[in-house]
Structure formats: C-alpha cells, structure tokens
Amino acid sequence: MVEIRNPIPVSEAIERVQAEARRLGSEIVPLEEAYGRILAQPLLAVHDVPSFDRSPYDGFAIRAEDSAGASGDNRVAFTVVDHIGAGAVSGKIIGPNEAVRIMTGAQLPEGADAVAMLEQTQAAGAPEQTGGVNGKTIGVSFTIRKAFTPGENVSFRGEDMRQGEEVLPAGSLVHPGTVALLATFGCNRVEVAKLPVVGVLATGTELLEAGVPLEPGKIRNSNGPMIAAQLRRMGISARMYAAAADRLDDMLDTVRRALNECDCLITTGGVSVGDFDLLPAVYERLGATVLFNKVAMRPGSVTTVAALDGRYLFGLSGNPSACYTGFELFARPALLRMMGAQRVYPLHTRAKLAEDFAKANPFARFIRAVYDGESVRPAGFNKSNAVSSIGRANALLVLPGGTRGFQTGDIVDVLLPGMEEGSAEWTL
Secondary structure, X not given: OOOOOOOEOHHHHHHHHHHOOOOOOEEEEEHHHOOOOEEOOOEEOOOOEOOOOEOOOOXXXXXXXXXXXXXXXXXXXXXXXXXXXXXXXXXXXXXXXXXXXXXXXXXXXXXXXXXXXXXHEEEOOOOOOOOOOOOOOOOOEEEEOOOOOOXXXXXOOOOOEOOOOEEEOOXXXXXXXXXXXXXXXXXXXXXXXXXXXXXXXXXXXXXXXXXXXXXXXXXXXXHHHHHHHHHHHOOOOEEEEEEEOOOHHHHHHHHHHHHHHOOEEEEEOOOOOOOOOOHHHHHHHHXXXXXXXXXXXXXXOOOEEEEEOXXXXXXXXXXXXXXXXXXXXXXXXXXXXXXXXXXXXXXXXXXXXXXXXXXOEOOEEEEEEEEOOOEEEEOOOOOOOOOHHHHHOOEEEEEOOEOOOEOOOOEEEEEEOOOOOOEOOOOO
C-alpha cells in the first residue's frame, strides 16, 4: 500500500523542528579554542573600557584653557615637562602652558584635558612644519595655532563599555571580534555550549566510497562527506556510520546504535516510497514521532524529520542538491538551537534575478545559485540530483510556489548559508 503524504509549508516544517530542540549543557574551554562556539553565559564588562582617560593619538597632553585665543596670528607656546608612552603613567601634574609628550593609548596625565596631535604643533622658533618637536626632549617648547576644547582628542574612561554592562548575550557566536572582547576582560577560559554529537549515515547498496573504482550501477557516496563538511563549517565533528544495506533489520540495528551514541542522526536516502526506502519503517519500529514526511519544496520534498527521546532523526533526500538544501533549512538551525544560539537561520537578503526562470512550480524552490552582492543567478544544472551546481554555488535562490515563472530583473529572496552569522528570525 502506497503511503499517503501531505506536504506542509517550509515555514511550518521549520517551526516543528525548532519546537523539538533540546538544549545541551555547557563546558569550559580555553580562549584559544572558543572561536566558532556559542556563548553559554552573557559576557559582562568587568571593568570600564577604556579603564582610564587616554590619548587616541601621538601628540601632547595639555590643558584646553591654556590654548584659548590661539590662531595663526597668535600662536600659543607650551613647554614639555614629561614624555610617556603607552603603558606608562606620568608623575607630573600639568600646570599653566605645560605639556606632556604622549603616545597613542597612554593615560592622560593629571591636569590635562585635551591632546594636541603632533601634526597640529610646531617647534617654537622653527619654520612652519608639522611634527617639529623632538618628543624625547623635555624642556623644549612648541606652539599651536588653534584653541582646543576640554575633551578634544581624548578617549574617555568607559566611553566604549561600562563596568557591569551586558556586552554580548548568551547565545552569541564567538567570532574573532568576540575573542577580542573576551581577551579585553581577561577571560582566558570561556563557558560555551557543548557541541552536539552528530551521526551521519548514507544509505543505499548502490553507494561506493571515494577512492573505490566505479562499478556498473554504482555511484559514489558524495552526501556523507558533504554533510560532514557542512557540520565542520559549524565547528561540529561528524561521527560517520558505514553505509547501511537496503535490509530493514540491518538498517534498524545501525540506526539504534547511532542513536545510543549521538544527539542527532542525519541519514541520506531511503525516505521516499520506493521498495528499498526503509527509513519510514525504521521510524515506526523505533516508535519515533514523525514531525513531517513531506514538505512543499523543491528539491527535497520527501525530507522527513522525526524525534525520539530528545534526539533528532533527519531523513534527508539521497539526491545531493536536495540533501544539501535539507541540511541548511532544517538540520543546521536545529543544531544551533540545541546549542542555545540566538541566530539559527541562514542569512537572508534580496537581489535582482540575473536571468529568466520561466518554469512555474506549485512548491517553493531553493535553487543553488551564485550571488555577487547585487544580483543572483542559478549556478547551472539544477535538478535535485545535481552535484555540479552545489560546487559552483554560494547561495540559495528562493522562488515561492505559484503559477508563474520569474523574469530577469525580478527582486527575489536569497539565502546565504555559508555566512558565519545568520538571522534570528525565519522571514520567508
């Protein structure tokens, strides 16, 4: 008897998957291993940044009031009483018309409230030129020809971040800028979400592994390595399982073993309604809850997702393009949700269609595409079994289902699954 499958909208399928996400715990890792992970706790500023008033330029720390009336016709002179670099603190208290030679990042000396940049000064008695003072000589004089206001050319304590401020919320992706923040606050160890253990199982007796010569009727297993790479892009290692034979008992044993060892199992192939598509029967034998078994999308309409004891079973299509798309739409967001990430969906933008796509389809289509920042076009051969277009693509072109095709110049939706940071909402 042929199983009746009723397709549901992509957005509803995503919502059902997200609703099943079970949060993982957290662990402490060294700062140098935190890149790509998800913060388990908010990052709070433990001190002001900057932690003191400092100079953002090389120049001279002065009292702004002493520069009053300075102009090209009335140059005001200052005497250098000290010289400090970044990391040093002057012991001088600046008096009237005194200055301290100061380097970028150094703390303002007491009494100073402005910085004259080196190029804004002229050595006293020297011809008009910039930077005419030997900064290492105390006691020399320089002149300026503009009046300064209090706070001019000064980076004030706490102007970037205040002590106690929440700088980043829990669920933020640790990228290079995050690492800089963590280091700023002395965090040499970071609490991050645990990575899910993800199993990958490519099904089908027709599959050969890379490096094995082709045989009549056989194809190489491209889906398994592809999914492993998609996981690696998330910082997750794949636990690979041997390609299961098209026998129900063998498949059931392999899936049971994987579920005992993993938080999530991703299978490819075996989810359609053919004589050798056994995963629906496996889900039934396991007692798993099938969240859906058909989605109103092309490619990948047979994508099936089930849940069992807090674990996901993603049944992705055996067709490479459909498999790739199913992972990005359903598996990746679910894994990110398990890690408590704030942004779990692919980055979404809109672009001008660079060529006609005349064929209408009742289902939403996710087409492997090339996006150049302004326009988007299909990446070549785009049937669901295509591999070449995946290799050429850097985006997914999204065309809603309906009765019409699309023409060059139409504004269309684009997903950018390769971007480090994604979106917090599903907007399509």
